[in-house]
Amino acid sequence: MDPRGSACFVVFAAAAAASPGAGDGSPAPRRRPLPEEGTADDHPAQQRRPPSHQLSRKFQDIIEELQHCADELRARRSIKKDDMYGQGRMLALTLLKRAKDAIGLASTIMTGAQLRAQTPSEISLNTIDQTVRMYVSTFVKTAEDTYHRKVDKATVLSFLCALQGLAAVSRILFEDALASVRSIQPDYSPKRDVEAINRNYQQEIQCLINKFGEASTTEALEILHCTVNDLAQKVSSYVTIMTTLRTSTLAHVPGRTIASCDAAPPDDRQN
Template sequence: MSFREEIETICGYWKKITYWNTSIFDMESTALSLHLCMVATKAVKLTSRVMDNATLRHDKQAETYLHTTKQTLTMYVSIFVKLAEDTYHRKFDDDSVFSLLGAFRGVAAIAHILVKDAIESVDSVEYGSWNYNSLVEDTDNSWPEFEQNIKNLEDQFRAVLKNNSKMYKLLRPTMEKAMALTVLFVSQMLTRREKVLGYIPGSKGRRAARASSEEESDGSKT
């Protein structure tokens, strides 16, 4: 797993928060802080999945973008770690929310780019023209929908910035919704990419994909 050290750092902040001397009147605030650390941990683990998926391709083209991908994802991971740090030091604010939403969007964008890059390297005839065209269309359409959903969350949160009570009430649902949207989108992209990589020489999973295809072909003959 990538970014193990960063995950451990966030867990360290989580443990420190559990040791806070919290009065009964501050329990809700402490619970929210722990929740934010949990969101940060899940976000880094999700980013790790994207990074690990990026390494599945081993041709020369992959070498040119793998370093850039890691640099970009590391930048987003640093935002998630900063979220946990600010939460522990009680510096979490509305800017932190928008930074987090932006980082979610960034991680999802990398996953989307990885899929598109893989698709462009596949022979549409070998993959199956109809399936290939459907895959391209679904991949192209999925990103604007995800981006709009994140933008809606940003707009909803921005609309209550001058009302601390409403902002506090909307904070957790915003984080949970953003996390759910990003996990779903990224999971779909990574699953799609793994399937596509089966048709690209030099990629992990190619042999398994071919074996599966041959088994299906043999089965159809019996």
């Protein structure tokens, strides 16, 4: 293994170890702060930043490392067709790209979570942080296994289930916001049929998961590429809808706050 390639996963290991139940209990290597980031001691203002801001920065670091690894895989001549489920370099690049996209999606959720209703029953940022970290650790493991050519069917299923987990977090955040608004405006209703959106999403996702999970090894090989891409795209679309709906819903809460800038919420009326 190229030493440079192994170094790509120093940040991955640190992120996975930060998640509940991740790793084998050994201390993870500490990432050197980026020059503009510094440490909390160097910048006291950093200590006052919410966990969502700090986690978003860490996600960005991981995304950049994933890109480096993808670039290296593209340059490799040693990946043969019998590697990575018989699909070779293209499948490896697809899994790396989707892992990178998933971590970016997690970052989007955490950024949106900074908008707070400030109601007593609201889900805490710490709870969101811990939950999202758990799923990110799976995305990191997928990328690591991909790079080291250790992907199997279980790896892919874990990745797909973690993607579903992100979608569930975005839905819970929206429903939490909706409950906050209805506590002061009982008749409030989103301008979209959320139940229909949820129902269609669940049916499409469950169909993909079941088809892949029940497939034989040979069949799984044939549908692997399209399964990963289709499910990732559907989850991304769903998370975008839920995040947009949550933002526009919280616009109806007079005391809402945001950890950074309180940008004008987008209109939730979409075609």
